[in-house]
Amino acid sequence: MLIRRCLQTSAEQAWRSLAGKDHAEFVTAAMRNLRINKTPSRVQEAVRLVFVLRPTLLTIVERHCQTASVLSSGASAIVTASTGSGKTLAYLIPTLSKHCSAEPHTRTHSNQYSPKVLILTPSQPLVLQLLRVVSAFPQVSATTFPFPEGVPRRSIGSPLLAVSTPSSLITGVSPMSKSQIKIRKGLQALLENTETVIIDEADQIMGDKSSSQLISDLVSVAKRISKRRAETTAAEVESSQALENEQKQAVRVNTDIQFVFVAATLEPVPVETNLKKSHLPRAKIMKLVPNVVSCDENAVNTPPPNLKHSFIKVFNENEVMPTQEPQTDGGVATPKSDVSEEDQKLARLNDEFEAKVRLLLQAIKLQQTSEKISSASDKPEQWIVFCTETKTVQYLAQEIEKWAATEAGIDGDAIQTLALYRHIPEQERWAILHQFSQGTVPQLSKTNTAVGTHQILLTTDFAARGMDFANVSKVILFDFSATPEQYLHRTGRTAREGGHGHGEAISFVGKDDTKMMARIEALVRRERTA
């Protein structure tokens, strides 16, 4: 424990020392820190890595200093910071620099396909997004797990990093059977050379029964592997004459497989009284990995600093709901309405829905007309509209297109709607994600060149977590969030760029959403006044 703390402190000092350096010093210090081999190609790669990432790296080092130092030390950690604050690079930089700079694999076992770093994330789009981020590190060999079909294993070789979803991991390690024994056996083979396991969106993964069972299996398999490694290493180290006592202990410490749990939301906000504390994700993690270190880089469950929140009520606040029983008022009975309560509710929901559609169209029109004032930029204005149900996404996509084609003063050709949801064919889904993340609108043939283009992604919670689109200026909650966590993740698709980005979240609030709105307003106010 003491050795681990020493390692952590020295790593923290090393990372902190990078933050205040000028460029030349920075490169030298970073390279020394990354302990890159002095072979020409490695030096070139290291320089490229440091130069390409330098501005981001500097802020990350400053902002996520505790995370960088804890992860460099090899300790298991829970990393929490708000959406868009740069958690991905905050865990990738120390993890990859540690593994890239390590001397040639000292502990390679028979399974040459076992990755050094395994990352689990809840959905396939996030798997691909992560691989895109990792491609900025030229020396890192990364792949999906299961390994891509049709690619010979020889050409994959020994990947440094593999990314998977919980369900793909289970299928990959045990394709024919879902029996616990087979899965654990498969995990044993997969983790043979693994040194770090990262669980992104950890609250979502720990909140799902089968995924959380998988994490528990991973931890127990990792314990067994770590124990075996420790025994082997201890025997080798003890017999070595060259190492000092302290060095021998340090080698022993590093035989543990490191677990890193990453999340923007980890506890319900505020903690639900009817939930047992032991069922909460953080408690579950701490039970599984008792020596885990918490790196709460800013308070957990907080919205990004530059995000503006607006709530628009779409119901008549003065309307009095009829009660079920006839009321007596001074002896005069109020007659019971002919229309059933259920029908009245349906009529109200219908009115609210229509009001939301009108508001959305008005907002688009306002955007289009204000764009005429500012000169059109080459990048489209990007919005994300969240709906609860797929059928609302499909309906809105059609409605906006129809409206834009006929509405006076609107250049329909300048507006592109993209509808994204879970059950859309995979090819189409990738095309939409690619188009929106690139911010390209190739098929638009604007008639009015003074008008900027406007790209509107209509989606469900399928795209609420983790998706990183650089230029989203507005998130509209067409359907209000059911929980504060859902609110934080949906609205967190804007105001990103490591916390430097600005954005606006507009929520349409129905009568049934008022209690949740009060909770969320309190959360947002708490953050503003903090």
Ligand SMILES: Nc1ncnc2c1ncn2[C@@H]1O[C@H](COP(=O)(O)OP(=O)(O)OP(=O)(O)O)[C@@H](O)[C@H]1O
């Ligand atoms: N210091 C920085 N300056 C500018 N951009 C940054 C900085 N740090 C990170 N970014 C960028 O901010 C974006 C958001 O980062 P990332 O996807 O890691 O967020 P996150 O914290 O994981 O959010 P979420 O919880 O929503 O998944 C990325 O495009 C990243 O490159």
